[in-house]
Amino acid sequence: MTALVVGMGAVASIGGSTVEFFDSLCAGYSGLAELRGFDRSRYRAQHAYEIDDRPGPGRDETLRASRWLEQAVGAALRDAGLDDDLADTPVLVGTTLRELRSVELSWRDGVPFDVRDLHFGTALANRFGATDTHTVANACSASLYTLGLGMDLLDVGAADTVVVAGVDTITESTYGLLDRCYPEAPEQVRPFDRDRRGMLQGEGAVAVVLRREADGPGAGHRHARVRGVAMNCDAYHPSAPDAKSIALVTREAHRRAGIEPADVDLLMLHGTGTALNDEAEAQAVREVFSGVTPSPWMTAIKSMTGHTAGASGLHSLVVAVETLRSGVVPPILGLDNPIDEVEGFRLVREHAELASLRVAQVDSFGFGGLNAVAIVEKVS
């Protein structure tokens, strides 16, 4: 079964709409800035890719993630020609940190927070009357996992229209622990560069409306075709990735999509700028795409969005869709000296490339060895 992307919405540090988001990436505009909402004296790292919507400098508030999720879902529904009444339409929300930033503010500062807002069903019920909502906490591959689950719901006939989404906000607990773990504090996310120091968190939300291709786009668009999504688990380490398992899930995605590695024109890398991810991902790409010359075009948007965690997989998918349509591939910022493992890869650097593309692969990996890979295709 194939599905159509019939509506999209995206929010991030670099833009509040899909158009702004994609244009920023193509222009090489980064959302990197000094920390806005935390007490900076508590950290060595000082930067992140935050959405600049807090009530004032150094002041944080609850429920920001819920707000962006509503914004992204609302935009995707409008784009899909659907009204704001979701009722029984399934909404799957991928996230790493849920509303845990609100929990932090409640526990440490005594800011009121209702436990019913910890999962996103409450916000989605209030705003869209949605009842079949599911908060899927699948770490940084969460939203691409929800894409796979959404495809399964369509495939088994459990729904005709599915909204898949992702959202994450920066939390102090994760920011502080990353700061504790890296040898040096990163000043920016530099995927596949020798001088990369690790990842910095980004904020954002994203939503995509899916329908079975056989049923047509309804009132929405034929933005792109989803040919298949594979997902697996390394069962190896709670935070380190496993190149073999990534190669396996990539091959499984190709099999489900009915394509060969040589069919892939564009590869949206997970590319977090951590030592471990970039090496393991490059190794898996090298193994799967061995003998494919030239390699697919490759890019990694976290160099401008930061690591948007649970939202990052679908953020990359939205970029893949826009890139297939426009032929403009955004660059990887800060990639000055590529690591040896990516030698021969057609990485887009410094400025956007123009290319005629048909098939894109989207990578998304998370803590716990959670891997998801999607194959999308241009609809002519």
Added chain:
Amino acid sequence: MAAVDVVVSGVGVAVSGIAGPDDLLRRTPAGAQGDDPARRLTGKGLRYKDRATRLALCAGRDALADAGLLNDPGLTVPSETVGVVVSSNYGNVDTICDTVSTIAAETYVGLSPMALPATASNVIASWLAIWFRLRGANLTMCNGPTSGLDAVNWGRLLVLAGRVDRVLVVGVEPANAPVRHLVSGGRSNGDDDLRLFDGAAALLLESAAAARDRGVEALAELGPYARKADQPAAVASIRRTDPRPVDMWFGAGAGGPAGMTEQTSYDLTAYHGHCSGALGVLQCVAGTAWLSGHDRGAVLASADGDGSDAAAALLLTAGTRPGPAAGDRR
């Protein structure tokens, strides 16, 4: 959606004072004097694992063993044929709260890097996968009061969609000060009557064909599931899809199945406290235990949503189906 039958082939439980799934049917409170179930697993591999993860590993191991899937070491089936679905709303809340407290007192320097994986809410599912080598699709549902029943349905979907042959589903919640703070809106200090569930329940779901191929018994079969705005709507949806009489209802509140008596209704939270994300899985384990003692019958599990965004319901039946369905199968 019923082209493939999905059955329960193993159950496990890790709750203080409860020796096994059958014990859940005794209408007695979880034993305050019982042994800590998390102590049933030992070894240095447990260092740095949070309480929810330890509880989940205990219940998960029992369900895998009950389903005949544990070898020594490893599994009796290929690791990529087994998925994991965890339901927990509060599993890593303690790590989050302890970490921000440490940052406030000592800056980031005071933190232990070993806590990093538990900041992500999927840490329980990831340790289950690592501990038992389960390489199939791996999900964590943090979906409020309905999360446990939702998780059971997602486990079924992974099987129906052909992603895996079987799924370990675990519902788990830990009781601790940060959870108490969160659940009570900051009002509970531990001396009041807020009772939090502290434990885990696990089910092994499997396609009926895969269970048959392994020669294991189906303890129960999954029937329809619904997540709706409230309990009456969720239960009505189940009754429309499968109108057979309900013999036992695990649930509470308005809008349950008609005609239930005190003997045929069982509110697990009355004995085990606020179960949150563990509830639905605990209900299904208890329901499976009930069905195991009967040749036929149907058990309805429902979560009334506790004033939250939605309610959910799920039907469990004994393997054989009366009426037209049985005729169809000759």
